[in-house]
Amino acid sequence: MESLTTLINRIGLPRIAAMATVAVLIMGFFVFLMVRAQTPNLSPLYSGLSLEDSSAIISQLETSNVPYELRGDGDTILVPRDQITTLRMNLAGKGLPTRGQVGYEIFDQQSTLGATSFVQNINNVRALEGELARTISSLSRIKGARVHLVLPERELFRRERKDPSASIVLSVRGGLSTGEIRAIQHLVASAIEGLSPQRVSIVDDAGNLLASGTEDTGLGAMAGQADERILAFENRLRTRVEDMLANVVGAGRARVEISAELDFNRSTVTEETFNPDGQVVRSTQTREAQNQSGAAAGQVTVANELPGASGNGASNGSTEQGNSTEEVVNYEISKKTQTAVTEAGALKRLSVAVVVDGTYADDGAGNMTYTPRSADQINQILTLVRSAVGYSADRGDNVEVVNMQFAERPELAPPGTDQAGGLLDFTRDDLMSGAEMAVTLLIALALMFFVLRPLLKRVMSPEPEPLALPAAVELGQGTTLDAEGNVLTSTGEPMSEAARAALANHDWIEDAKALGEQQLQQLKSVGALVEENPKQAALIVRGWLSNAA
Numbered sequence: 001m002e003s004l005t006t007l008i009n010r011i012g013l014p015r016i017a018a019m020a021t022v023a024v025l026i027m028g029f030f031v032f033l034m035v036r037a038q039t040p041n042l043s044p045l046y047s048g049l050s051l052e053d054s055s056a057i058i059s060q061l062e063t064s065n066v067p068y069e070l071r072g073d074g075d076t077i078l079v080p081r082d083q084i085t086t087l088r089m090n091l092a093g094k095g096l097p098t099r100g101q102v103g104y105e106i107f108d109q110q111s112t113l114g115a116t117s118f119v120q121n122i123n124n125v126r127a128l129e130g131e132l133a134r135t136i137s138s139l140s141r142i143k144g145a146r147v148h149l150v151l152p153e154r155e156l157f158r159r160e161r162k163d164p165s166a167s168i169v170l171s172v173r174g175g176l177s178t179g180e181i182r183a184i185q186h187l188v189a190s191a192i193e194g195l196s197p198q199r200v201s202i203v204d205d206a207g208n209l210l211a212s213g214t215e216d217t218g219l220g221a222m223a224g225q226a227d228e229r230i231l232a233f234e235n236r237l238r239t240r241v242e243d244m245l246a247n248v249v250g251a252g253r254a255r256v257e258i259s260a261e262l263d264f265n266r267s268t269v270t271e272e273t274f275n276p277d278g279q280v281v282r283s284t285q286t287r288e289a290q291n292q293s294g295a296a297a298g299q300v301t302v303a304n305e306l307p308g309a310s311g312n313g314a315s316n317g318s319t320e321q322g323n324s325t326e327e328v329v330n331y332e333i334s335k336k337t338q339t340a341v342t343e344a345g346a347l348k349r350l351s352v353a354v355v356v357d358g359t360y361a362d363d364g365a366g367n368m369t370y371t372p373r374s375a376d377q378i379n380q381i382l383t384l385v386r387s388a389v390g391y392s393a394d395r396g397d398n399v400e401v402v403n404m405q406f407a408e409r410p411e412l413a414p415p416g417t418d419q420a421g422g423l424l425d426f427t428r429d430d431l432m433s434g435a436e437m438a439v440t441l442l443i444a445l446a447l448m449f450f451v452l453r454p455l456l457k458r459v460m461s462p463e464p465e466p467l468a469l470p471a472a473v474e475l476g477q478g479t480t481l482d483a484e485g486n487v488l489t490s491t492g493e494p495m496s497e498a499a500r501a502a503l504a505n506h507d508w509i510e511d512a513k514a515l516g517e518q519q520l521q522q523l524k525s526v527g528a529l530v531e532e533n534p535k536q537a538a539l540i541v542r543g544w545l546s547n548a549a
Contacts, residue, residue: 022451029447031439036449041433042069042078045087046097048143049075053097060091063426125149132188136168141180142203144171149192164195165213171205178228181210226264229345234258241388248381253406259351264344270357278334285328292321350397352389355414356381357406375404 045068046057061068061079066087069078079087091097129147136145146169152162166188170176185197201213202290238256245254356378360368382401391397530537 006247012135026451029444033444036049039082042067043081043084044071045077045079045084049074049077049097051075054098054226057091060094060096061087064090068324121153126149128192133190136170136184139180139184141176142170142175143173145169147188151192164192164194165199165201167203167213169203169205170210176204176210179232185211221432226262230260230262233260233262233347237352237389241352241385244384244388245354245356245381248384253357256385258352260347261349263348265348267341267342268343269340269342271340273336273338275336280332280334281329282332283330285330287326287328289324289326290322291324308481347395349395350389350391352385352397354381354385354397354399354401356401356403358403370405372405378403395479400524 038379046053050058051074054070054077057077058068058070061077064087066083067081070076071078129149131150132147133145136142136147148167150165152164154161168184168186168188181202182197184202185200188200189195189197199213200211201209203209204212236259237258241256242254243257245256246252356373358370358372360370363369376403382399385391385401386399389397389399
């Protein structure tokens, strides 16, 4: 205990309190690091959930003892990253998340016994709406969807029939193209019997009308379809040419722009041609006739008119006989009937503009110098582009290839290296984890070198020894003055009163001057020592005070 008390007195209570505080802080910091290292890395399981889905998923996670964390207003659930796939499969097996919509599972949850036809029809419509909403929400650009269907029932003994219709409200990421909107329309129309894509109305969450839902066959709809077809045709050709040039000049080293002019006139031409040289006998009809007539004494009888008739009076009359032949030949003239239908969308004219960057070479000093491409290379690229786009001079097509230096030079990898990076490809989560570890390591090193190390050095350094004052001061004539002010002889014994009086009477003025000079010199030396070692001087004064006490 005395040693401990001595150590405490030697160190001092303020120092001990500071050491304890720093030790507690350092221990707490390292405990935090250990807990943080053992905490699993959380990633979003689902985001944009409704409150009903969040509640159901949290109940399943708590039942499975899976740690989770809620973000936002409860619409995002975070779980350990290594369990995301398993949890999604398990939740999908239980029908979660439902996205706030009820699908065909509504028939599993309700009993059909005693249900009326009205209730069954309502449940059928709800199931169709929920399934369509889930399917639309599975698209990459769609965050959420709500579907409303109108399915009119055909009444008995009524000839009129109303067509079904649908309205959809979408929550989108960014904007949807015309092709994506039409895809959603056709998707819904194919799932509902009798529903046409033109009767599907689509509105986004900002209130913008994406599809009117009316069968618009006017000029506006035709113009929109024409623009869409032209844009799709140009994009397809541009992608084809850029992919081809990327393998020749490098990725990002060529830019292609295509302008296509399409003919949207639809025509039908019927042509019928006769060939007079191609006569063919279709049928032949021949008819022969022989006639004979005679008269007796000018009498005309029935017997005389009959062929081959003879009578007694034949010699007395005249007889006539003749032959006739009739032939009819029918000819068939060859005929060709041709009907040509020209559909809308034929290519009328094509214009292609290609800009190719030059080559870069190392000049030996680490700088990349630009070199234009030769005329032979440009001609070869021109030939390739013409073949790729189907160039036709009769159509008036125009293809131009120009070599120009790009304003932003693409980063070029040295030969023989992989631009993909391989092991250097890090995800965003990997970068965040690495940054967190680096900051933690810097804080730990700062604490060790700037807090813990100086503190330990201060504690382990020995206490300085007190400065020793001179034991005595020489006064001259074999006498000295000790630290307590007593006059001693050369043998070290106190001087008697008589000797002291005699000494005082002998040149006491000069002795006093010499003594004053010596004392002044001693005081100067002590002052210099105090200035050089203030801490040791303070310890000496503290020792004097403790001894005096």
